[in-house]
Amino acid sequence: MKILVLNGPNLNMLGKREPHIYGKLSLPDIEETIKKHAKSLNVEIEFFQSNYEGAIVDKIHEASGKVDGIIINPGAFTHTSIAIRDAFLSINIPFIEVHLSNVFSREPFRHKSYLSDIAQGVVSGLKEYSYICALNFLVGFLKS
Structure with a gap:
């Protein structure tokens, strides 16, 4: 199993x-931290970070047929990117949206996500453990 x-x-x-x-x-x-946990689950993990929307869209497209699932922390693109939403809609890979902070305890503009309604799930507010929770769920989901 491979997760991006x-x-x-x-x-x-x-x-x-x-x-x-x-x-x-x-x-x-x-x-x-994620890599160590993924190893304990016998899961291959790949990481990618970009400040550029198009690079993230390209990486989502490239993932098709290469990974089993995706965990994404879209940062500010959560609230602005129809392009990332459309990229996910163009592939058939389950994904989890994660956030380090509790977006609902912050500014109102952070309460709207263009991805949440098409994500398999959302984990928010657990700092780095948001990724671990997402990984645990995604692995279980993919095995079922």
């Missing part, structure tokens, strides 16, 4: 950017 973990804009700044909201871990720290 996608991270959107500004997530490369984790650990430096608003640690009171997003936590103190860097993206490489979080990826290492």
Whole structure:
């Protein structure tokens, strides 16, 4: 089983950017945590981060036929990207939307997601554990 973990804009700044909201871990720290957990589940994992919407769309398209599931933290694209939504609608791969912060305890514009209604599930507000919960669910879902 192979899972792709996608991270959107500004997530490369984790650990430096608003640690009171997003936590103190860097993206490489979080990826290492995910990688260790994936290994315990006997799952191959691939990571990709971009600040560019088109690069994320391209990666979603390229995933077709190559991965079994996707975990995505779209960052600010959550609230703006019809292009990423359409990319997911163009492939047949289940995905989970994740967020480090609890988006519903934040500014009202963060409450709207263009992906939630087409995602297999959404995990929000658990910092780096949002990814672990998403991975656990996705692996179980794909095995069933």
